[in-house]
Amino acid sequence: MKNRNLNQWFWKWHFIAGIISLPFIMILALTGGIYLFKDNYEAPKQAHIKTVESTGKKQSFDAQYKVAQSHSKVPLTEMVIPTGDNQATEFVSGRFSHKNSVFVNPYTNTLQGKISPKDSDMHTVRKLHGELLLGKFGTKIVELVASWMLVLILTGLYIYWPSKKEGLKALVRLRFKEGKHVFYRDLHALLGFWVSILLLMTLAGGFPWTDVFGSNFKWFQGVTNTGFPKGWDGHGMNSTTTNNNALSLDQMVNKANNLNLEGITCIVLPKNEKKVFSVYNTTFNLDLQQKFHFDQYSGKLIKAYKWSDVGILMRGRMWFMAFHQGQFGKTNFAVMLFVAIALFIISLAGLLSYVKRKPKNKIGVPKVSKKFKVGYGIIALIAILGIVFPLFGASVLLIILGEYFMKLKKA
Structure with missing residues (x-):
């Protein structure tokens, strides 16, 4: 049997996490789903630069490098070896968002074209997904939202787990005839429960890109020699x-x-x-x-x-990051597209359920018995999460302080 008061306390924090996160999560789910199609979208737009007509004899790579460097404002740092006779030779400068590629026709030894990620529409989608187009401040918001997503998932699993009376049938129940609020609530909970593991794996692949957690994780890799x-x-x-x-x-x-x-x-x-x-x-x-x-x-x-x-942490980090981007073939791509769609539906259903049940002129934060005291185990778990995810820890302290001052005001 679940502890009723603990269940209500978890429900309160699940609600708070949802109010903070769900609108942003919908944006992340939508942009993440779109970005999965990056290669499909860009391939036809870049084909005239990346592919050439196979005619005659290829020029030396050294000669091609000289042509590429003459068309680059900064020193070229690497070359991608072509895998086919109809491929232009790619020379690269910079990394990540500063990466630029110069393509040379190996037969004519002339510039075929240039490609910069910043010139792509998908670059804007990625910026929206990673920083909400708000720069460093936006990355902090995304990191905070991702941290609260963990709270949503963990508390949601406890809240949705059926009581002995309900039985396991509640884990597959979607009620259509008990009003829209109940339907949206069931849709939100049911879908969230069954994709929770995939959501946690997706989060694990996204956190290494964050500013605060990501920096701390890199530091930990360094001191433990696991990078x-x-x-x-x-x-x-x-x-x-x-x-x-x-x-x-x-x-x-x-x-x-x-x-x-x-x-x-x-x-x-x-x-x-x-x-x-x-x-x-x-x-x-x-x-x-x-x-x-x-x-x-x-x-x-x-x-x-x-x-x-x-190192093991770096191997794990790179695996989850690749999984997050759907890079392990068609199955991984399909799974991540499903996660993006499911996450959007979960978030939308949660918001609609809230709108249908929201008291008039009130936020509707669930009430918890004043006699209920949180166990030390839960406090320790929150403290650990607050240390591992500093932005989450800071936001919890602000919420607790806010509640404290509101109580003082009412007293």
């Missing part, structure tokens, strides 16, 4: 300069191809005459991702890393 191994990015590695004849880009492409890496293979160019060539691959099968560092003069392998060399 990328030292040297993964090639920092601190130097080539042994025996002469001024560095390997050509074409020679490095041959070395990279001989590695027979899965997926897309990229070559990171040396930043100066002392640094190294780095080769890595990107593939949906994270276990097959590898990274190699080569002396830019002798071509000698300095260091090789496998995905198993990466």
Whole structure:
């Protein structure tokens, strides 16, 4: 049997979490669902830049690099090895939102075009999803909303779990004939219950992008040595300069191809005459991702890393982030699209249920017995959540202080 007073207390906080979060969650669900179609949307728009007509003999990669660099305002940092004869060669500068790509026709050795994520409509969708178009302040709001989503899920699971009298049939019950309020309430609870695990997995994939939690998580990875191994990015590695004849880009492409890496293979160019060539691959099968560092003069392998060399927290983080973006093939894509649609429906049903039951001229916060005292276990859980998710902890303190001053005012 559930504790009735505890159930009511959880219901109160579930309500507060919903009031804070649901309108924003609907935006995140909608934009997240749209962003899943990023590649489908951009592919036809970028096809004239990424694909070329296969005619004649290909120019050397070194010659193509010179053309690409002449059309780039900043130094190019890496090259993506083409996987087909009809592909333009991509040279990249910058990373993440600052990434820019220059594409060269390998047959004519001329500029095929440029692509910048900032020029895409999907970039706006991503900005809306990640920061509500409000910059750093917006990322804090999204992080706060995501934190309260955890409260919604955890309290919702307890509230919805049926009593002994109701039985497990309540977990599949959707009542159509008891009014709109009951229908929306059942839809909200039923769908929320059955997708709760997927929602938690989706949140786990989104939190690493946040400012406060994300920064703390990276710090924790560092102190526990569970992130990328030292040297993964090639920092601190130097080539042994025996002469001024560095390997050509074409020679490095041959070395990279001989590695027979899965997926897309990229070559990171040396930043100066002392640094190294780095080769890595990107593939949906994270276990097959590898990274190699080569002396830019002798071509000698300095260091090789496998995905198993990466710390457990980083491996978990990257897995959940890829899952969040639907990158593990069609099934993962379909699951994440379902989660986005389900989350929007859950949020909308919750708001409609509230509107139907809301007392006139009142917010309608559920009342809890004044005699009820929260157990130490619950207090400890809230404290832990407040430490792990600092913005959530700060918001709980503000709510508690607000309630305290309201009681003083009424006294």
